[in-house]
């Protein structure tokens with residue numbers, strides 16, 4: 001397995017360009033299933049979750065061509081519903097969006113239980129509730145979720161008693177071609193929900209209200225092709241911002257939508273970091289005095305749960321105590337055991353942690369428990385004294401494009417080490 005080796009202690013300086021957003025690209029790519037014409041999607045991040053999803057579409061019969069490393073041309077005219085392979089679907093959470101898209105186009109779907117980060121229970125009950133409200137029947141068979149309809153999908157009013165990004169995406173996908181009007185109440189308001197709606201409307205859909213908690217979808221008879229560019233990844237941007245706060249230095253994150261980063265910027269300012277906001281960039285400057293803060297995660301526009309581990313790592317280097325309340329997922333503090341190996345003082349109780357920052361932190365062998373936990377390990381290692389060896393970095397590669405090169409360009413002592421011995425074994429096995 002590959003590893004990342006980091007010798008910490010260098011402050012970060014310079015500019016870093018942010019890639020397209022993973023969690024926007026996944027639903028937009030799945031939305032192509034609804035369309036018999038060709039779509040070109042630009043600014044997709046060349047990360048493993050996107051590669052896996054494109055492999056799933058290809059294996060289902062879609063014509064998928066990479067035009068550049070960031071642009072893909074997709075035609076789903078000949079896609080076969082229910083043919084997504086189990087082993088690929090189980091690798092990522094975003095494969096659940098195939099359910100809504102297949103159901104919307106073909107009136108039926110079958111997908112293996114989706115994978116994704118292990119951060120607590122991730123049920124699909126709200127997705128199923130929405131599909132059933134549109135007239136579908138949902139069941140499980142041989143590990144696959146099976147969805148059928150007796151006749152056709154009919155628009156309906158759906159209230160979610162919990163805000164869910166995935167259920168909002170799947171309801172939009174299933175209702176775009178349904179008969180009549182669908183209203184989603186208590187919808188997720190994340191920027192990636194807006195990106196999906198803007199993309200679908202560019203293809204001829206009729207969706208209003210995305211970005212608010214009530215979304216109205218008037219079914220249309222078909223979609224047409226379009227060319228669309230994915231929004232920048234606010235979580236990737238936030239990760240670099242938190243890293244600069246932890247290590248010290250001054251970095252400009254470029255190609256971002258600053259509005260999407262408001263909750264992150266406000267919390268960094270509260271922790272004593274200078275933030276300068278431009279039209280499509282944010283400069284983060286350390287004042288050398290990082291202080292503890294309180295933080296509660298929540299749906300957008302709240303503080304993103306996907307930034308909680310990175311902020312916790314950063315707050316290990318702050319003077320005083322920090323209080324972290326995780327309100328979205330039930331098991332998102334597993335990474336704290338790894339930080340404790342480095343000397344961090346963190347007490348976890350249920351969905352709450354208290355970090356007493358400022359104790360000396362030293363490098364250690366660190367396991368990346370999931371995608372954002374892996375990003376937290378990078379931040380902790382960059383800001384600690386000594387050398388850390390990060391293992392299971394495939395979890396980081398699911399969501400961060402060239403993370404080692406990007407941090408190295410900011411002055412970090414970080415390198416990706418390929419496991420030559422296993423590469424040699426594989427090569428000799430194939431000769």
Ligand code: UD1
Nearest residue numbers: 023093094121122123124125126127164165166306328329
């Ligand atoms: C998406 C993101 C993930 C992010 C999360 C919250 C993708 C591919 N993943 O995950 O990175 O951390 O949003 O911003 O975009 N829930 C239910 N029943 C359901 C669905 C969800 O109880 O049917 C619960 C979940 O267990 C969780 C909460 O609702 O406690 C929010 O989950 P949700 O917004 O659906 O997250 P995902 O779409 O899985």
